[in-house]
Amino acid sequence: MTAPVYRFLLLALLFAAAATPCHADDPQAVEKDFKTWLNDTIVNEVKLAVSTRSNANQSEAPSLGGNTSSLVDTSSASDLIGMALNIAGLTSSSESDTASDTTTATATASAYALYSALRGVDPLDPGNYCGTGPLGAARYWRRASVTLGFDDDTSKDSAIIVGGKGILWTQRDVCSEDFSGVQKALEGATQRVSQISIRIEDQLYDLYRKDQLGIRIAEVDNITGDTATDERRRKIAFINKLADKTVFTKALEALGPDPGKTFFTTEDIDALVRLDAAAREKIAAFRGQPQLSASLQTKQRDQQGDDYRAEVIFDYGLNDRLALSLNGSYENKDADQREQGGRVAAAFHFEPFTDPLFGPKPLRFTLSGEGQWMEGTAPVYKGQLKLNLPIPRLLWLSGVELPLSVTIANRSDLVDETEVRGLIGFTVDTSQLLAAVRR
Amino acid sequence: MAVTAKCTADQLATELDITNGEALTYEVSFKGAQAIFSIVDQHGTIILSPADPPISAGHWRKRWPGKKGDAKAPDDLNHVFGMHFVGGATEYNYKVTRRDKNSHVIDTCKNCKYTSTAPDDSFFDPLRVFTF
Numbered sequence: 001m002t003a004p005v006y007r008f009l010l011l012a013l014l015f016a017a018a019a020t021p022c023h024a025d026d027p028q029a030v031e032k033d034f035k036t037w038l039n040d041t042i043v044n045e046v047k048l049a050v051s052t053r054s055n056a057n058q059s060e061a062p063s064l065g066g067n068t069s070s071l072v073d074t075s076s077a078s079d080l081i082g083m084a085l086n087i088a089g090l091t092s093s094s095e096s097d098t099a100s101d102t103t104t105a106t107a108t109a110s111a112y113a114l115y116s117a118l119r120g121v122d123p124l125d126p127g128n129y130c131g132t133g134p135l136g137a138a139r140y141w142r143r144a145s146v147t148l149g150f151d152d153d154t155s156k157d158s159a160i161i162v163g164g165k166g167i168l169w170t171q172r173d174v175c176s177e178d179f180s181g182v183q184k185a186l187e188g189a190t191q192r193v194s195q196i197s198i199r200i201e202d203q204l205y206d207l208y209r210k211d212q213l214g215i216r217i218a219e220v221d222n223i224t225g226d227t228a229t230d231e232r233r234r235k236i237a238f239i240n241k242l243a244d245k246t247v248f249t250k251a252l253e254a255l256g257p258d259p260g261k262t263f264f265t266t267e268d269i270d271a272l273v274r275l276d277a278a279a280r281e282k283i284a285a286f287r288g289q290p291q292l293s294a295s296l297q298t299k300q301r302d303q304q305g306d307d308y309r310a311e312v313i314f315d316y317g318l319n320d321r322l323a324l325s326l327n328g329s330y331e332n333k334d335a336d337q338r339e340q341g342g343r344v345a346a347a348f349h350f351e352p353f354t355d356p357l358f359g360p361k362p363l364r365f366t367l368s369g370e371g372q373w374m375e376g377t378a379p380v381y382k383g384q385l386k387l388n389l390p391i392p393r394l395l396w397l398s399g400v401e402l403p404l405s406v407t408i409a410n411r412s413d414l415v416d417e418t419e420v421r422g423l424i425g426f427t428v429d430t431s432q433l434l435a436a437v438r439r
Numbered sequence: 440m441a442v443t444a445k446c447t448a449d450q451l452a453t454e455l456d457i458t459n460g461e462a463l464t465y466e467v468s469f470k471g472a473q474a475i476f477s478i479v480d481q482h483g484t485i486i487l488s489p490a491d492p493p494i495s496a497g498h499w500r501k502r503w504p505g506k507k508g509d510a511k512a513p514d515d516l517n518h519v520f521g522m523h524f525v526g527g528a529t530e531y532n533y534k535v536t537r538r539d540k541n542s543h544v545i546d547t548c549k550n551c552k553y554t555s556t557a558p559d560d561s562f563f564d565p566l567r568v569f570t571f
Contacts, residue, residue, distance in 0.1 A: 034451060039442070039562055124470040124529060127496030174472040174527035182525055187477045187485060190521030190563060194481040197565040198517050201451075228513070232454060232569050239452035239567055279525040279559055 031249045034242035038197060041260045046272045106149025106161055112141035130175035139175050143167035147297070157304045163297035165313075171289035177282070185271075185278040192271040199263050201239050204251050208238055213254050217241050280320070288317035305334025309343075323349045331374065341374035364388040382409040442524075442562040446551040452567035453537055453548045457504060457512050460540025463548070463568065465533075467520070468498040472527030480516045502538075512570045520564040524555045535566060 032040065116123035123129065128138055147163035207213045208220070220237045223230055242248045252259060292314050299307040311329035318324055327345040332338075347368035366386040373379050386405035455461050465478055465487050474497060478486040487501045494500050503518075504510035522531045535549040553562055 035444070035449070035564060038565070042563065043441075122470070125497065126469060126471060126474070129470075129472050129527075177473070177526070179473055179475050179526045182523055183475050183477070183489065186475055186521050186523050186561070187479055187483075187488065189561075190477050190479040190519050191481065191483045193521065193563040194479060194517040194519040194565065197519065197563075198481055198515075198567070201567065229571070232513075232571065236452040236454055236567070236569060240450055243449055243451055275523070275561065276559075279523060279561070282525055283558060 031245040033245050034200075034248045037248065037252070038193070038200070041264075042193065042272060045260050045264050045269060046276050103152045104149065104161070105152075106147050108145050108147040108163075110142050111144040111146070112138055114146075115141055139173055143170070143293075151299065157301045159299040159301045159307075161297065161299055163295060165293055165295035167291060167293040170291040170293075172286055172291055174286070177286060179282060182275070182278045182282055185275040189271045189275040192268040196263055196268055200255075200259070201242065203255070203263075204242070205235055205238050207254050208251075213251050215247060215250050217247065284317075284320040287320065287323065291315045305338065307334065308332040321351045325349065325368075327370075331372065333374065337376075339374040339376055341372065343370065343372045345370040362388075363390060380410065382407055384408070442553050442555045442560050444551055444553050444562070444564075446549070448547040448550040450548045451565060452569065453546065454569045454571065455510075455537065457510050457570045461545070462538055462540075462542075463503050463518075464500065464536045464538055464542075465503060465518075465520075466498075466500045466535070468532045469528045470497070470530040474528055474531070475523040475526045476521060476531060478518055478520050480518055482516075486518055510570050514568075514570045516568045516570070518566045518568055520549075520566070522553060522562050524560040525558045527558070529556060530554045533564065 113123060116128065121128055130138065144166045145164070147161065147165070149161040151159045151161060204213065208215075208217075217238065219241060220234050223234045223237060242251065255262060292312070295309075295311045295313065297309045297311070309329050309331055311327055314326045316324050325347045327343070329343045329345075331341050331343050333340075345368060347366050350365045350367070351362045352365065353363055364387070366384070366388070368384045368386070370382045370384075371379060372381075384405055384407045386403055389402040389404060390400070453463075455463060467474070467476055467478075467487060469476075474489050477488040480486065486503050487499055489499070491499055491501060510516075520533050522528075522533075531553045533549055533551045533553070534547070536544045537546040537548055538544055548566060549564070551564065553564075555562075
């Protein structure tokens with residue numbers, strides 16, 4: 001069996017793993033305690049359907065890498081540290097003089113992450129994150145990032161990748177966003193949840209007292225006496241017992257097949273939907289804000305000459321599922337022969353699913369195109385379809401995603417035929433991983 | 440992505456002898472950019488929110504009832520801690536302690552950590568309070 005076949009089998013397994021749901025969405029499908037059931041039922045009743053992930057945080061290798069799955073760069077980097085590995089391409093061609101025989105690995109760190117590490121402070125501490133602590137204006141530190149990596153080319157001189165990126169202009173600053181609308185909606189929703197919770201607890205206790213719940217609880221029954229104090233303590237003991245999964249699951253059976261419908265009034269749902277809508281509106285507005293950045297990337301080689309790219313990157317959210325990235329760059333390549341020129345690239349990022357089925361990062365399609373005009377060579381045009389596949393519902397893999405791409409190029413500078421190549425990669429956004437590890 | 444809750448104490452109900460000076464101390468802290476939370480009862484009374492002055496960056500503490508008239512006895516209240524992750528928060532810590540009139544801890548009702556990396560996540564944690 002050839003290496004590409006192994007790679008395709010691996011790919012198929014990864015797809016199969018991603019498509020397998022880890023648990024059913026039915027809130028009554030597994031045993032739950034009262035608090036978990038209440039929150040799951042709220043989610044199900046309201047059907048939170050917001051796609052909220054930032055589409056501009058790039059954790060993949062920059063587009064200068066020989067075998068990166070990024071044809072187009074986006075304007076942000078990870079808040080803390082991002083790592084990317086793109087292994088040699090899935091190509092059936094035996095032609096070796098292509099970028100697909102290169103493995104590219106990079107690590108990108110924000111200046112904020114580096115400064116936090118040097119100072120030994122927690123980068124997610126709110127006093128640091130929004131810039132009132134020892135890090136000073138942390139929001140500005142997060143706008144700069146550096147990338148280090150290498151291209152390990154089996155057929156040519158391997159190269160070190162060095163890059164820096166700075167956000168020149170942005171309106172996406174979570175620290176200065178006004179969330180008062182969401183806060184107000186949360187207060188209203190929390191009051192409603194308080195009322196729902198009382199209704200359920202009181203109904204269950206009433207059934208228990210009438211011996212219609214089908215269970216007896218020693219901690220409750222052992223409190224004897226008829227005073228108001230005894231009755232209060234019995235009720236407290238009963239409510240606290242609802243934190244027991246087995247007790248609550250048994251008690252829930254007495255409420256019929258769809259207790260959510262029984263205990264959630266229209267006004268309750270309205271308040272929860274208002275909270276959902278307020279958050280969704282805020283997220284969409286935030287993601288739609290334009291952002292402009294500049295970057296400088298270089299490939300440094302031992303024996304051959306070096307490559308340089310100076311780039312301007314613009315991102316803009318067209319709606320809550322579709323975003324546009326534009327790149328314009330000056331290129332200076334000296335690998336085989338010295339050549340200068342320019343490059344223009346554009347990409348549409350599309351997130352088809354609004355439900356968070358796939359984990360902390362969204363499933364994302366990217367359709368992109370690139371044109372490169374270098375002196376002394378014919379123009380090179382490339383088109384790419386990429387799928388960013390997140391790892392679903394595995395806590396310890398939060399922030400990990402697999403970029404899979406297929407690229408079509410005219411490749412008129414190398415071979416007189418159209419090239420199709422596939423890539424798989426591996427990226428980690430440590431800001432999400434770190435948050436998961438803290439759990 | 441659902442919110443993950445880890446608790447070392449997690450009562451759903453408690454009694455509070457306010458006539459003898461008992462009180463609950465609510466404490467909330469968070470990690471990330473902006474906290475969006477509220478502790479609200481069934482009547483809409485806000486016990487604690489980010490509008491209250493923090494004791495340090497990202498850390499709030501409040502004693503309830505704070506003054507005479509904040510609570511009556513007997514009463515049956517449900518103090519729900521609601522939180523949202525849209526403001527770039529990745530973690531909330533929530534602690535509720537029942538204290539006597541000298542502020543000595545009688546009981547820890549709640550000691551929970553909630554985490555999420557999805558900004559559309561919210562979560563609610565109820566605590567029924569029976570005053571007498």
